[in-house]
Amino acid sequence: MLATPIVQFGTSRFLQAHADLFISEALKDGRALGPITVVQTSGDPGRAKRLKALAVKAGFDVRVRGLLQGTRIDDVRTVTSVSKALSTDLDRPEVERVLRDEAEIILSNTTEHGFLPRPADGGPTFSQAMSFPAKLAHLLFSRFAENARPLQIMPCELLHENGAALKAHVLPVAERLSADYARWLETKVLWVNSLVDRIVSEPLEPAGAVTEPYALWAIEACVGLTLPCAHPALKVVGDLGDVETMKLFILNLGHTYLVENWRRSEGGQAFVRELMDDKTIRKDLFNLYMDEVLPAFAAEGRSSEADRYIDETLDRFANPYLDHRLADIARNHAQKVELRIGGFLSFANHAVPGYRAPRLEAILARHAE
Structure with a gap:
């Protein structure tokens, strides 16, 4: 052999x-x-x-x-x-x-x-x-x-x-x-x-x-x-930092945000693409990106890059050919909240002292209780 x-x-x-x-x-x-x-x-x-x-x-x-x-x-x-x-x-x-x-x-x-x-x-x-x-x-x-x-x-x-x-x-x-x-x-x-x-x-x-x-x-x-x-x-x-922050704080954060809301609502959907088929959920995720995520990247002069990556991420989430199970993403959820959402808030506060992201802050606070 x-x-x-x-x-x-x-x-x-x-x-x-x-x-x-x-x-x-x-x-x-x-x-x-x-x-x-x-x-x-x-x-x-x-x-x-x-x-x-x-x-x-x-x-x-x-x-x-x-x-x-x-x-x-x-x-x-x-x-x-x-x-x-x-x-x-x-x-x-x-x-x-x-x-x-x-x-x-x-x-x-x-x-x-x-x-x-x-x-x-x-x-x-x-x-x-x-x-x-x-x-x-x-x-x-x-x-x-x-x-x-x-x-x-x-x-x-x-x-x-x-x-x-x-x-x-x-x-x-x-x-x-x-x-x-x-x-x-x-x-x-x-x-x-x-x-x-x-x-x-x-x-x-x-x-x-x-x-x-x-x-x-x-x-x-x-x-x-x-x-x-x-x-x-x-x-x-x-420098892996730029690549890492895009993936971790847009794509992975988006997954964790979707799973957090899915778990709390006890939704019947099984796959990410099913959540994205719901116009209300897709709009909510888009608004989260625009209101609470993009400004941190913009403060570092990376607005255009992050905007493109957000569009690409939303399309990847909505891929009609993939059965990406929400239950799989939900494994080790507490650790993922700390790494992805807690990590983003630290990143954002470094870029903009006093940065506010109410929905993300609320999720992190729930898991700290």
Whole structure:
């Protein structure tokens, strides 16, 4: 079996329709670093069938549906970039071997919730009950002890400066294992910040997903950066901040705002597009953007850019071909309110001291109670 220079933590449908698809397409032209080992970190037996299906030789399908610059897209693409599928619960020795002997780049998408500290993180040995950063600290120790080869880690979780955030969670755990190990992680491992953007609306079984045509993988430029592949959706940028604020405080904030109102109204809609079919709801979201979001971007001289992104976002939400489930967006809702709405209000108050956004402030206050 071929070596897998890319190791991916997380089996999410998002990564299947994003990084896994991009790397698969690039491999066909010899423009990718190599195939992928996917590692399930949750140990959830209910996802065992999905995990196994990711690495079948025939691959898994991703269906791309929607409108791209007015052109209807509806095609199926087969992803064959995943060579091995392992679990930290059942295959830990092999996970450690792949990380030690094969890995050049680590990807992850364990959700924002996966970064949260857990009581088990302070334990002296690996535990399946640990958070993802703590697990990673223990899993990489054998690489340090055996060969200490440099490594690149580029998380895809939707967190500000996600590479730096993951590093900050891993280092304290590593320090308890060995000061030299922590120093290696600090000096020889490249922690890359990136931002991902693609709406993945529904699963295909046992693996695969339905997704929109739009896709972005923005990677922050840094010394020594190695790209996992070459692909039109992958862009190296000097400053992720501008990209991040647009996505997080317009598209993601819009999702969280819609879900907050949907939950409170106990609405019968199942999908984002159904909310957008309601003219009252669509107008309310548009007004929120115009009254409470756009002025913050305008204060930074980004009014035209934000206005275009708002229009694009509303069209993406209304995509008639995607069943983007509100229940899926509602997962970890409290954390998303803090990150997206609380984060925006901090951003806005920095741009305009005393900034007022009554509807967003009310949502944040409800979740602080």
